Amino acid sequence: MCGIVGYVGPKRAEEILLSGLARLEYRGYDSAGVALLTPNGLRLIRQVGKISNLAQAVQEAGITGNLGIGHTRWATHGLPTEENAHPHCDCTGKIALVHNGIIENHRELREELLSRGHRFRSQTDTEVLVHLVEEEYRGDLVEAVRRAVARAVGAYAIAVVHVDHPQEIVAARLGSPLVAAATPDEGFLASDVPALLPYARAFYFLEEGEVAQILPGGLRVWDRHGRPKEVRLREVPWDPLSAEKAGFRHFMEKEIHEQPRAIADTLRSELSTPWEEGLSGLDLSPVEHICLVACGTSYHAALVAEYLWEPLLGLPVSAEIASEFRYKNPAVGEKTLVVAVSQSGETIDTLMAVRGAKAKGAQVIGVVNVVGSALAREAHAVFYTRAGLEIGVAATKTFTAQIAALELLGLWLARARGLLREEELRQAKERLSRAPRLVEEVLELAPQIEALAQKFYTYPNFLYLGRGLLYPLALEGALKLKEISYIHAEGYAAGEMKHGPIALIHEAMPVVVLYSAQELPEKVLSNMQEVRARRGILLVLADHVNPEVEELADHLLRLPPSSRELLPFTFTPALQLFAYHVARLKGTDVDQPRNLAKTVTVE
Numbered sequence: 001m002c003g004i005v006g007y008v009g010p011k012r013a014e015e016i017l018l019s020g021l022a023r024l025e026y027r028g029y030d031s032a033g034v035a036l037l038t039p040n041g042l043r044l045i046r047q048v049g050k051i052s053n054l055a056q057a058v059q060e061a062g063i064t065g066n067l068g069i070g071h072t073r074w075a076t077h078g079l080p081t082e083e084n085a086h087p088h089c090d091c092t093g094k095i096a097l098v099h100n101g102i103i104e105n106h107r108e109l110r111e112e113l114l115s116r117g118h119r120f121r122s123q124t125d126t127e128v129l130v131h132l133v134e135e136e137y138r139g140d141l142v143e144a145v146r147r148a149v150a151r152a153v154g155a156y157a158i159a160v161v162h163v164d165h166p167q168e169i170v171a172a173r174l175g176s177p178l179v180a181a182a183t184p185d186e187g188f189l190a191s192d193v194p195a196l197l198p199y200a201r202a203f204y205f206l207e208e209g210e211v212a213q214i215l216p217g218g219l220r221v222w223d224r225h226g227r228p229k230e231v232r233l234r235e236v237p238w239d240p241l242s243a244e245k246a247g248f249r250h251f252m253e254k255e256i257h258e259q260p261r262a263i264a265d266t267l268r269s270e271l272s273t274p275w276e277e278g279l280s281g282l283d284l285s286p287v288e289h290i291c292l293v294a295c296g297t298s299y300h301a302a303l304v305a306e307y308l309w310e311p312l313l314g315l316p317v318s319a320e321i322a323s324e325f326r327y328k329n330p331a332v333g334e335k336t337l338v339v340a341v342s343q344s345g346e347t348i349d350t351l352m353a354v355r356g357a358k359a360k361g362a363q364v365i366g367v368v369n370v371v372g373s374a375l376a377r378e379a380h381a382v383f384y385t386r387a388g389l390e391i392g393v394a395a396t397k398t399f400t401a402q403i404a405a406l407e408l409l410g411l412w413l414a415r416a417r418g419l420l421r422e423e424e425l426r427q428a429k430e431r432l433s434r435a436p437r438l439v440e441e442v443l444e445l446a447p448q449i450e451a452l453a454q455k456f457y458t459y460p461n462f463l464y465l466g467r468g469l470l471y472p473l474a475l476e477g478a479l480k481l482k483e484i485s486y487i488h489a490e491g492y493a494a495g496e497m498k499h500g501p502i503a504l505i506h507e508a509m510p511v512v513v514l515y516s517a518q519e520l521p522e523k524v525l526s527n528m529q530e531v532r533a534r535r536g537i538l539l540v541l542a543d544h545v546n547p548e549v550e551e552l553a554d555h556l557l558r559l560p561p562s563s564r565e566l567l568p569f570t571f572t573p574a575l576q577l578f579a580y581h582v583a584r585l586k587g588t589d590v591d592q593p594r595n596l597a598k599t600v601t602v603e
């Protein structure tokens with residue numbers, strides 16, 4: 001995680017670095033810093049806490065420069081203190097470096113560098129890199145960086161500046177993302193596109209092992225073997241305004257309300273693609289097993305696809321947690337189709353799962369939101385979700401957009417396997433196109449959901465129950481609540497409750513039940529009876545209300561009825577709004593919850 005920004009050009013670098021860091025704060029926010037090249041040499045300013053603290057310190061220092069690098073940190077090695085905040089400097093104070101990733105052999109390197117007289121000032125793994133650059137520097141900064149990173153084992157995205165090179169930033173990446181951009185007289189670098197959206201619309205996404213030189217007005221790039229590469233910039237269709245709150249209290253609230261558009265855009269762009277074109281590049285004839293890999297919320301979207309696809313495709317389909325999948329020596333090979341789901345396309349656990357499966361001969365489809373991300377580049381075929389930029393750390397619109405994309409992909413696969421005729425495919429797409437309107441209907445229930453949050457926000461524990469397709473949605477509802485409100489919440493398959501979690505139920509335990517006419521309503525009613533018999537508090541979200549539900553529920557939220565494949569689009573926004581209002585009432589940091597980062601590039 002962590003976020004990096006670099007700037008060289010005629011403007012005040014500190015302003016661009018601070019605005020870029022603020023847009024990358026979702027990547028980590030325990031400390032931050034900048035290094036600026038001033039007429040008096042390199043000036044380092046670092047602060048514990050959020051970017052606002054750093055901005056104040058920069059203002060108080062009253063310094064300015066035309067070249068600089070900045071960093072927002074998510075601590076891995078060493079406490080979030082000022083000494084451990086980036087940038088780090090070499091012994092001479094002439095070189096400064098920022099890093100995102102983990103250097104696995106930092107202990108050996110530190111010992112070696114200490115024995116040669118280098119002085120270390122932090123507990124970070126990163127600091128070895130700047131001393132290695134110092135050791136390798138003989139007047140050519142690009143060469144020094146190339147030789148330094150060749151000694152590092154692990155993952156890195158770095159930016160390096162040197163007082164004797166006032167017109168250049170040198171960057172390198174392996175395993176952690178970096179994008180660069182250039183305008184006629186400026187050069188930019190960042191971990192992710194949002195940081196640079198106010199300044200550029202076309203970007204170069206550094207590939208694994210590449211080294212780049214960012215200059216005013218141009219970029220030079222070398223591949224992992226040191227050969228110069230042609231730099232082709234890629235347009236990113238995101239609007240800079242998407243990085244503003246537009247009258248909403250939090251980005252999360254805004255992004256929840258952007259779901260109808262995110263889903264419609266995802267469906268519209270894919271609806272215009274014939275299925276043969278979307279699946280070109282893949283050979284589906286040997287496929288006997290589909291394996292979806294993902295983490296966190298994206299894993300819940302994958303689990304929704306497992307429930308929808310297995311009966312549709314008549315194949316074994318399994319959703320796997322990527323960080324577990326990659327280490328269990330999975331039985332995948334040429335007969336496996338891997339579908340990797342990731343908003344960022346940079347989650348290292350998901351990427352490593354994909355690389356492992358590819359090495360065994362599996363074909364890979366990426367379902368990705370970020371154009372040009374590592375997963376998009378490494379998959380054999382890509383389905384883009386068109387959710388746009390998501391800034392809130394908690395995934396909302398990207399989740400429902402992922403489900404829309406996965407539903408459509410499932411239909412394509414069914415068509416490709418000869419299980420759907422063209423007319424049936426058209427009808428199924430038609431049904432799916434009702435999803436945005438359904439989400440709008442649920443968003444209109446926001447005042448009722450807020451009133452429910454008012455009743456519940458002081459409870460310390462919650463249980464979420466659902467069956468069938470509503471089970472992954474129960475998991476997602478619980479995840480949303482715990483990550484932004486810090487309330488302990490468990491999602492469970494309703495039928496599993498009697499195998500253990502039922503012991504948790506007492507008169508002060510809220511149980512959120514997802515109830516639909518489409519998913520085993522009689523069984524779920526029995527589970528509600530079991531909660532009631534133990535005096536648990538039943539908060540029922542129901543798309544079909546009969547007298548029994550009405551009688552059992554202590555609190556009831558009526559959702560619009562829909563068909564089975566549309567359930568994620570009615571239940572999810574209600575669960576998101578409930579978590580949002582609980583967190584807001586508790587006063588937590590909704591958009592940047594503690595300990596989290598939007599893009600998880602460490603294992």
Ligand code: M6R
Pocket residue numbers: 295296297298299341342343344345346347350393394395396483596598599600
């Ligand atoms: O970028 P990805 O979709 O690969 O990210 C996966 C998870 O880190 C992410 O969904 C995480 O669980 C979010 N905080 C959920 O709100």
